[in-house]
Amino acid sequence: MRKWFKIKLWKRVIGGLVLGIVAGLLLGEQSVILKPIGDLFINAIRMLVVPLIFTTLVAGVTSIGSAAKLGSIGVKAIGLYLVTTALAITIGLFFGTVLAPGVGVELAGTAPRPVAAAPGLVERLINIIPDNPIRALADGDVLSIIFFAILFGIGILVAGDKGRPVGEAITSAADVMLQITHMVMELAPFGVFALIAWVAGTQGAATLLNIFTLTVAVYVACVVHMVVVYGGLIKFVLRLPLIRFFRGILDAQAVAFSTSSSSATLPVTLSCVSDNLGVKRAVASSVLPLGATINMDGTALYLGIVALFAAQVFGLDLSFADYLMIGLTATLASVGAAGIPSASLFLLATVLQVIDLGPEETALIVGFIFPFDRILDMARTAVNVTGDAAVAVAVGKFEGQLDEEIFRRPAVV
Numbered sequence: 468m469r470k471w472f473k474i475k476l477w478k479r480v481i482g483g484l485v486l487g488i489v490a491g492l493l494l495g496e497q498s499v500i501l502k503p504i505g506d507l508f509i510n511a512i513r514m515l516v517v518p519l520i521f522t523t524l525v526a527g528v529t530s531i532g533s534a535a536k537l538g539s540i541g542v543k544a545i546g547l548y549l550v551t552t553a554l555a556i557t558i559g560l561f562f563g564t565v566l567a568p569g570v571g572v573e574l575a576g577t578a579p580r581p582v583a584a585a586p587g588l589v590e591r592l593i594n595i596i597p598d599n600p601i602r603a604l605a606d607g608d609v610l611s612i613i614f615f616a617i618l619f620g621i622g623i624l625v626a627g628d629k630g631r632p633v634g635e636a637i638t639s640a641a642d643v644m645l646q647i648t649h650m651v652m653e654l655a656p657f658g659v660f661a662l663i664a665w666v667a668g669t670q671g672a673a674t675l676l677n678i679f680t681l682t683v684a685v686y687v688a689c690v691v692h693m694v695v696v697y698g699g700l701i702k703f704v705l706r707l708p709l710i711r712f713f714r715g716i717l718d719a720q721a722v723a724f725s726t727s728s729s730s731a732t733l734p735v736t737l738s739c740v741s742d743n744l745g746v747k748r749a750v751a752s753s754v755l756p757l758g759a760t761i762n763m764d765g766t767a768l769y770l771g772i773v774a775l776f777a778a779q780v781f782g783l784d785l786s787f788a789d790y791l792m793i794g795l796t797a798t799l800a801s802v803g804a805a806g807i808p809s810a811s812l813f814l815l816a817t818v819l820q821v822i823d824l825g826p827e828e829t830a831l832i833v834g835f836i837f838p839f840d841r842i843l844d845m846a847r848t849a850v851n852v853t854g855d856a857a858v859a860v861a862v863g864k865f866e867g868q869l870d871e872e873i874f875r876r877p878a879v880v
Contacts (some may be wrong), residue, residue: 477717478651483656484663484721491667498668501661502642509657509726511651515734517607520756521616523642523737526593527752528620529634537753541864543798547858548762552801554696555850556765556794558712559771562688568681568772569779572835608731609760620643621812645741650735656737659725666841678839689846692768697857705864706876714790715743715874716856718878727844729759732852735755740856745873746863754862758855763801765847765854770797777832778822781846785822792821 471479491498505876531537597603603611623630623637702709719739723732737755740746744752774793785793800814819829836843863869 472653475694476655477714479656480659480718482815483658483660484725486718487660487663487725488667489654491664491669494664494668496669498664499836502665503651505658505662505665505725505808507815508654509728509731511658512652512722512726512731512734513607513728515648515651515735516609516730517604517612518640519611519644519734519737520609520646523643523752524613524756525620525623525634525811526638526641527749527755528617529638530749531753532624534621534624540750540753540862540864540866541757543862544858545761546759547861548758548854550760551696551700551735551858552764552767552798553794555692555768556771556797557695558688559797560767560775560790560794562684562691563772563775566680566684567775567779568678569776572776572780599664601788609756613756613760616627623761625835625878631653639712641748641800645738652718652735652738655722659721662725666845678836678843681772681776682838682839682843685769685774685843687848688768688772689765689850692850693853694765697853700857700861705748705861706834707860707864710859711778711874712744712860715739716853719852721858724845725849729763729842729848729851729855732848736855738850740859743873744856744860745870746859747868749861750796751845751859754859755855758858759851760836762854762858763851765850767797767801768813769847770800770814770852771856773815773832773836774818774822777819777828780832781824781828783822783824789822793818796821 490501494501528537531540594608595614597608597611597615599813600615601613602608620634623634626633627635632757663779698709701707701712716736716739719732719736722735723729726732733755736759737751740751740755771793774797775785796818797814800817815833816826816829819832860869860874
């Protein structure tokens, strides 16, 4: 048992991932018997999300010490998130054009799958302010929880000495939640093994042939975005070691890849960014929950590729103006997308509308992609989580809240 815990967690997680692929391919459809183990792991992580967001965000606000400083962090984070999202959709449109995943694809035999349009931007903005914060906490409404937690933290600061005991209690609660997160993360190798085995067994290599080019386009675009955009930010803008960054967030990437949920991965991302990359909790607990909700680079990238895929399937010739509209709509649609598996499919109706595809065509595209979407979702979720971490490091560096000694220290392999 001691030998097991002496192995670095990221090695155990990667081992679970590799063994999961092998087990899934060997077991085939029978791998479904392993899925409950993965579900238990996901539930254990989701159990942490709401209390962790609330306590760490309130603790982060109170440790920042002023609303002005909090505003500075927020502006930098949102600005970086929007820039990386715009670059993501550009990369998605590029690979959707170059690789042309929809050319030659036949939808014959595909069952239409109606999909509701995503809520409008105005509706999302209105829903940020919860009419009942307790209900928002119970429902796991992340944007509303973030709003209430920030307001609660500012209230503690304004209350001065009278609010200090409340702030100290919540800071202690945040410490407890982080310790519980570390305990749950010890289950990650088993959860990742079970989830990957289930995916590999039920949606093996043979099924990917139906959407092979689309899968290649999505995965290549995701890798390019992570290496070029996030890698460029870390290496050339922040002047930090690139390999150390990717090594530090490997646990979060593996969990994101296996669970396909940015929100479920949030506790792991917080742990990686604070413990491995040296971002102070005041910044990490403010930037990461926000990123898990509004920073969906993988989603924006994916929506761009699928929009071009649909246009190619139906033989549409798109103008430069159409490309701009796809980019703008995908960027806005991805902001605030639910951090849950396959949430991107619910945004397709909004994006495909701008290239004049109606509900029938949209239903056919969704029906074609849906059976395989989990495999595509795994890649885009890993991108989302990597982007959250990169922006947290950048804001930490800009705000003087990054311990570079921790970031630069040699990894213990």
